Amino acid sequence: MPHRLTPHQIELLRWLSDGCPNRDWPDHSHKITIRALQSRGLATISRKHKTWTVAITDRGRYYLDHGRYPPAIANHATAADLPTMPLGRGQRRADHPVPDTTARAMQRVERRLKQPVKYTARTIQETFMRYKVVVTRVQVAERFVRATSEEDAAAKVQEEVERPYGYLGSWKTTGTELDVIEAEQNTVIKPTSLADDGPLLLSLKDAGKALGLSYSTLYQMVNHGDIDHVLLGTRKYISREHLVEFINRNTHKGYYRAR
Incomplete structure (x- = not known):
């Protein structure tokens, strides 16, 4: 009552x-x-x-x-x-x-389960799936406070909850739900073969395609001195010999720890 x-x-x-x-x-x-x-x-x-x-x-x-x-x-x-x-x-x-907090969380999980998983198809050479997973966790904590009334007790607990880095007590997980709501296909860069009768110098973009690396990654490697390059004016090129040398220098067998 x-x-x-x-x-x-x-x-x-x-x-x-x-x-x-x-x-x-x-x-x-x-x-x-x-x-x-x-x-x-x-x-x-x-x-x-x-x-x-x-x-x-x-x-x-x-x-x-x-x-x-x-x-x-x-x-x-x-x-x-x-x-x-x-x-x-x-x-x-x-x-x-x-409904209480637990019932509302379970209702959200039930609504998500009824929604179909969305798939985004793309034209790619090699594919990996990236899944979006939503984790719903219901936690309960108990707190004893000194107060003159129910409103005073609720106000004190609410103040502790809203305080940044406030300590309310030990939280107990009463339920955890994992829902996969979306799956997406990702494009993986595949190395392109070099023709034997091609140019001796390759731009960073073409060299990146040959190595299977992105332009930004190869650009950082060139600036850090990881791979030799040829500078013509303000543009940077990489020779075929330097590409082969870079591959041979970084080819290892068994366990290898990078320095």
Whole structure:
């Protein structure tokens, strides 16, 4: 059975019943209290265009008139008596109960499983598959705090959660799901054969194709002195002899540790 409301909660409930007249609040504790009223089904909170709107429910008016919860809540409450969420992005029906964190995570996993895996086909010489995997992990942590009320305890824990590098306690993983949502084919550069009657000097682009390396990789190797090159004006070329010499110099058998 839900706990009885505190005098501060009853005061805020009457403020909602009066239509939320203008009032100077000393701090933001009233927002946390209204959240607690929403969890009991006594108030509703909605947001549209960065504007928050609160209102009292029929259950809240019943509590103000009789000083107790309606019979459906005072006794064993059913799922239909629990507070519900308004329609949002997920188009949830208003008569469905608000799910907890674990249930929402499982619902996201179920929706992803229903979506077909997307494949992107490309014309390539050699292919490898790159998979996009989404990991969903549900974690639970317990924290004991000293507080004067439920709202005060929730505010202290919320402050620790929002604090950068805050320590809440040891987290326990209650569930982990792995979903493959996309598979993509990647292009692998394949070396091209050199013709015997070709030019003696090759540009960095042609030399990279012959070695199976990208232009940027070969350009860095030339600047670092890993492979000899010929400089004509401002352009750099690599001779066939230097290509063969580079391959022979870096050919090893068995285990080899680069220096």
